[in-house]
Amino acid sequence: MMHLETANPIGDVVSPSPLALANEPPTPPRGKHLVLYGLDWDAYRRISDALTDMKVRLTYDRGRLEIMGSSLIHERWTGLLAMFVYILSEEMRKTLCSAGSTTLDREDLDRGIEPDRCFYIENEPRIRANRKIDLHKDPPPDLAIETEVSHRAIKQLPIYEAIKVPEVWRTDGKSVTFHVLQPNGSYEVVEHSRSFPFLRSDDLVPHLQRWGQVDEGTLHREFRDWVRQRLSAKK
Numbered sequence: 001m002m003h004l005e006t007a008n009p010i011g012d013v014v015s016p017s018p019l020a021l022a023n024e025p026p027t028p029p030r031g032k033h034l035v036l037y038g039l040d041w042d043a044y045r046r047i048s049d050a051l052t053d054m055k056v057r058l059t060y061d062r063g064r065l066e067i068m069g070s071s072l073i074h075e076r077w078t079g080l081l082a083m084f085v086y087i088l089s090e091e092m093r094k095t096l097c098s099a100g101s102t103t104l105d106r107e108d109l110d111r112g113i114e115p116d117r118c119f120y121i122e123n124e125p126r127i128r129a130n131r132k133i134d135l136h137k138d139p140p141p142d143l144a145i146e147t148e149v150s151h152r153a154i155k156q157l158p159i160y161e162a163i164k165v166p167e168v169w170r171t172d173g174k175s176v177t178f179h180v181l182q183p184n185g186s187y188e189v190v191e192h193s194r195s196f197p198f199l200r201s202d203d204l205v206p207h208l209q210r211w212g213q214v215d216e217g218t219l220h221r222e223f224r225d226w227v228r229q230r231l232s233a234k235k
Contacts, residue, residue: 033068035153041107048103048112057101059154060112066154077173078116078147080208083220085119085143088196091227095124099133099141104163106135113159115144121195122166140165143195148172157187167194169201171208176201198230 039047044060051058051067059066082098089096097120105112118141120127127138140163146156148170157179160168168179168187178201179187180194193199207223214222 033066033150033153036065036067037063039063039065041110044112048105057114057116058103058112059114059152059156059159060105060110061154061159062110064154066152068152071149073173074116074147074149076211077149077171077208078145080211080216080219081145081147081169081171081176081204082117083216084204084207084223085117085145085195087220087224087227088199089119089121091224091231092196094121094195096121097124097128099127102133104133104135104140104165106163108136109162111159111162113156113163115141116147117145118165119143119195135163143167143169146170161186169193171204173208173211174205176204176208198234 036047039060040063044058044065047065047067048058048060055070057068057070059068086096086098088094099118099120101114101116102118103112103114104118120139121142123139123142127133130138142165144160144165144167146168149172157168160179161181164181164185166181170177170179178190178193180190182188191200191202193201207219207226210219210222
């Protein structure tokens with residue numbers, strides 16, 4: 001039986017039909033999320049399609065669907081980590097293609113997720129001309145970013161593991177962790193990034209914590225200068 005819950009309560013638990021949800025899908029207030037249970041793949045896809053143009057992110061795991069709203073602090077932290085990726089790629093002369101928060105799902109896994117941001121780096125040439133991503137034939141993004149401002153009802157890393165995203169950066173605004181997929185198919189927290197090997201997770205924290213102290217343009221310049229210094233020191 002399917003039912004809906006609010007992870008941060010904003011209403012009573014109800015039991016709408018999958019069709020009703022697809023026609024008028026519920027959306028959470030900013031920074032809050034809804035959790036639906038008992039959905040099959042078709043119901044999940046109908047809801048996903050109906051919410052395409054709305055500023056929410058979906059996480060689906062074998063019958064459970066979380067619909068997550070956004071908040072200013074979440075968007076800012078995510079934007080900063082994404083900016084770090086752009087600068088690192090430029091300074092290291094790496095290929096890069098942003099896939100934003102595009103839906104990553106596979107029916108055979110009965111799982112799907114919309115990252116806060118994701119990027120193709122090593123596999124960028126393989127999807128450069130694509131208008132959409134089909135994980136049945138296309139590689140997953142090389143790097144995904146997840147900003148964790150509030151508790152999530154559905155664990156995200158097992159979904160990324162199933163989809164085989166090689167690297168995930170996670171932050172709560174105070175720390176950053178790099179999760180790299182191992183040969184056994186599970187993630188391991190590592191010190192250095194897979195995509196940018198000289199970079200340690202702790203290197204990003206001082207720059208992330210500059211948020212609120214300087215404007216974004218200054219933060220961009222400071223981080224770029226730091227990257228150039230580190231790269232010059234390695235030559």
